[in-house]
Amino acid sequence: MDEELGGxxxxxxxxxxxxxxxxxxxxxxxxHAWGDSLKEAFExxxxxxxxxxxxxxxxxxxxxxxxxxxxxxxxxxxYHFLDELLFLxxxxxxxxxxKLVITEFNTQEFKIVCRCYGEEFVIGKHPQxxxxxxxxxxxxxxxxxxxxxxxxxxxxxxx
Amino acid sequence: MVVRQYNEEIKYLExxxxxxxxxxKGFQPNMNVEGVFYVNSTLEKLMLEELRNCCRPxxxxxxxxGVKQIANVAALPGIVGRSVGLPDxxxxxxxxxxxxxxxxxxxxxxxxxxxxxxxxINCGVRLLRTNLHEKxxxxxxxxxxxxxxxxxxxxxxxxxxxxxxxxDLEEALEMGMDWSLREGYVWAEDKEHCEEYGRMLNADPSxxxxxxxxxxxxxxxxxxxxxxxxxxxxxxxxFDKYAAGKMGIESIGQVCxxxxxxxxxxxxxxxxxxxxxxxxxxxxxNIETNDRQLACARIKSVEGQDYLKAMSAAANFAWVNRSSMxxxxxxxxxxxxxxxxxxxxxxVIYDVSHxxxxxxxxxxxxxxxxxxxxRKGSTRAFPPNHPLxxxxxxxxxxxxxxxxxxxxxSYVLTGTHQGMTETFGSTCHGAGRALSRAxxxxxxxxxxxxxxxxxxxxxxxxxxxxxxxxxxPESYKNVTDVVDTCHAAGISKKTVKLRPIAVIKG
Numbered sequence: 001m002d003e004e005l006g007g008x009x010x011x012x013x014x015x016x017x018x019x020x021x022x023x024x025x026x027x028x029x030x031x032h033a034w035g036d037s038l039k040e041a042f043e044x045x046x047x048x049x050x051x052x053x054x055x056x057x058x059x060x061x062x063x064x065x066x067x068x069x070x071x072x073x074x075x076x077x078x079y080h081f082l083d084e085l086l087f088l089x090x091x092x093x094x095x096x097x098x099k100l101v102i103t104e105f106n107t108q109e110f111k112i113v114c115r116c117y118g119e120e121f122v123i124g125k126h127p128q129x130x131x132x133x134x135x136x137x138x139x140x141x142x143x144x145x146x147x148x149x150x151x152x153x154x155x156x157x158x159x
Numbered sequence: 160m161v162v163r164q165y166n167e168e169i170k171y172l173e174x175x176x177x178x179x180x181x182x183x184k185g186f187q188p189n190m191n192v193e194g195v196f197y198v199n200s201t202l203e204k205l206m207l208e209e210l211r212n213c214c215r216p217x218x219x220x221x222x223x224x225g226v227k228q229i230a231n232v233a234a235l236p237g238i239v240g241r242s243v244g245l246p247d248x249x250x251x252x253x254x255x256x257x258x259x260x261x262x263x264x265x266x267x268x269x270x271x272x273x274x275x276x277x278x279x280i281n282c283g284v285r286l287l288r289t290n291l292h293e294k295x296x297x298x299x300x301x302x303x304x305x306x307x308x309x310x311x312x313x314x315x316x317x318x319x320x321x322x323x324x325x326x327d328l329e330e331a332l333e334m335g336m337d338w339s340l341r342e343g344y345v346w347a348e349d350k351e352h353c354e355e356y357g358r359m360l361n362a363d364p365s366x367x368x369x370x371x372x373x374x375x376x377x378x379x380x381x382x383x384x385x386x387x388x389x390x391x392x393x394x395x396x397x398f399d400k401y402a403a404g405k406m407g408i409e410s411i412g413q414v415c416x417x418x419x420x421x422x423x424x425x426x427x428x429x430x431x432x433x434x435x436x437x438x439x440x441x442x443x444x445n446i447e448t449n450d451r452q453l454a455c456a457r458i459k460s461v462e463g464q465d466y467l468k469a470m471s472a473a474a475n476f477a478w479v480n481r482s483s484m485x486x487x488x489x490x491x492x493x494x495x496x497x498x499x500x501x502x503x504x505x506x507v508i509y510d511v512s513h514x515x516x517x518x519x520x521x522x523x524x525x526x527x528x529x530x531x532x533x534r535k536g537s538t539r540a541f542p543p544n545h546p547l548x549x550x551x552x553x554x555x556x557x558x559x560x561x562x563x564x565x566x567x568x569s570y571v572l573t574g575t576h577q578g579m580t581e582t583f584g585s586t587c588h589g590a591g592r593a594l595s596r597a598x599x600x601x602x603x604x605x606x607x608x609x610x611x612x613x614x615x616x617x618x619x620x621x622x623x624x625x626x627x628x629x630x631x632p633e634s635y636k637n638v639t640d641v642v643d644t645c646h647a648a649g650i651s652k653k654t655v656k657l658r659p660i661a662v663i664k665g
Contacts, residue, residue, distance in 0.1 A: 090424050091373040121316040128314040128622040131384035134278050134427040
């Protein structure tokens with residue numbers, strides 16, 4: 001843990017509504033996430049990934065960790081953001097996230113800083129869903145359209 | 160990108176014989192060689208339908224049918240022979256799954272591509288035999304399944320139970336099964352019956368990122384999830400008595416254990432890391448491909464060499480993994496039957512890889528050449544008398560283990576000389592998916608699947624109920640179709656058919 005949980009106010013326990021779905025793909029699954037901003041679409045995409053690994057209603061918020069991701073372009077940024085989240089789960093602290101809050105979202109320099117709220121994954125407490133093996137660039141789409149207020153991402157994850 | 164109408168596209172495809180189609184140059188741009196795919200009439204319909212669906216107006220890019228992917232691979236620099244699609248071929252990242260492609264190591268333009276190996280490096284199958292018969296196991300089948308499930312860590316978030324630290328991992332990555340042998344987890348003869356003797360010598364752990372090692376360490380000795388499994392199987396049919404006898408398979412009803420697993424998060428991270436490096440290398444070396452996902456590097460470049468060394472380390476990880484599970488399986492059986500695994504004759508019949516790149520010698524246009532053979536969702540199938548296969552299989556050819564889908568059947572095949580010529584000694588790997596996972600989750604009820612398995616007398620222990628629907632046999636092509644096609648096409652020979660009586664999945 002890199003922060004005192006006591007420093008988080010009540011509102012951080014509010015879980016945002018679900019703004020993602022899973023789309024058909026032959027061998028793997030495509031995450032489709034959206035939001036009122038591109039930042040929110042990214043956050044929802046991260047949650048979509050965790051939602052496939054377990055059932056989120058069984059996850060509580062007991063820990064918070066901060067991750068950083070950077071890249072050379074926007075697709076790379078989404079890719080590395082999800083990869084960092086996957087790593088948070090695969091290695092210490094083995095964190096399964098209930099909520100993601102991106103605190104820095106820089107689409108000029110392609111950098112993200114994100115606060116990840118959740119707890120350590122425990123077999124028996126958390127249902128075992130499907131394992132995510134890797135993030136891919138396959139059919140990746142990022143729709144950033146302020147004119148039509150459309151912010152969506154499509155990512156295929158290898159399972 | 161599919162740009163032509165179906166009627167135009169089909170002109171580039173030609174049926175050579177009832178089991179084989181060729182893909183002519185021009186089907187995709189820049190093809191250096193032709194493509195070929197092996198199908199029977201059922202599988203043929205699926206292939207062509209996939210193509211037809213993609214030719215309809217309004218279909219967006221990103222999803223390419225298997226035939227197109229085989230053709231894109233044929234456009235890669237340095238490819239020789241043909242880009243081969245095996246009967247279980249289906250759409251994947253860049254390379255289709257069930258795609259073999261070989262590159263001339265003497266051609267400076269030749270490339271190596273992580274997409275041609277797959278994310279799950281050295282995903283493979285190991286088959287153990289026993290001297291038990293189905294009737295010995297039936298009375299305690301449930302306990303045995305439970306025992307296996309308790310011994311072998313499975314599913315999302317599972318961690319290995321064999322104690323290891325970072326130093327052990329480094330050694331395991333370098334030594335492969337030699338590490339397992341040193342630590343006492345395997346028998347010396349297990350190595351004999353494993354491709355590469357369970358260790359790729361050019362493995363270099365220093366070429367593997369810290370991130371991959373961190374992801375790998377907790378997972379060593381775990382089964383994984385998805386389509387990985389451990390199954391207690393019985394011999395259902397023997398097609399070739401002599402070859403089966405050489406494998407120690409003597410009678411119908413004989414009990415075997417099949418383990419299907421790979422290099423877990425470790426292999427995935429190695430592949431991911433390499434793809435990032437290679438994208439940069441492609442810009443620098445002016446390598447162009449038809450698809451961003453066919454990221455590759457010149458074999459002789461730093462990126463290419465680093466990948467091969469890291470890939471070998473990941474291959475070693477997978478062999479150590481399957482060896483650890485072999486150990487746990489032997490323990491589970493020993494406890495239940497109160498006999499030593501030795502007395503149960505629990506020997507390794509063979510261990511095959513179906514996601515790997517190997518340096519092999521093959522005859523191309525009458526000349527012996529050294530090739531880098533990429534097999535993604537494709538198994539090596541060397542013929543009789545090949546120097547790289549164990550002594551006891553010299554007369555029969557290499558055993559090829561084909562895992563079926565949950566609740567169906569599995570096969571053991573042997574390699575043939577025809578396969579060596581036509582596909583550089585490669586054959587299928589399994590069933591190949593037909594339905595998407597999301598569709599399966601929606602259309603198939605998991606209780607129905609479990610009930611069906613129960614009526615077939617198959618005990619199942621699964622970590623994730625949702626997985627049961629995704630992995631239902633209905634979601635896959637028919638493995639018997641796939642294997643029969645390989646047999647009919649002459650690229651491998653049916654030897655034994657196995658039927659599961661217990662399934663452990665993640």
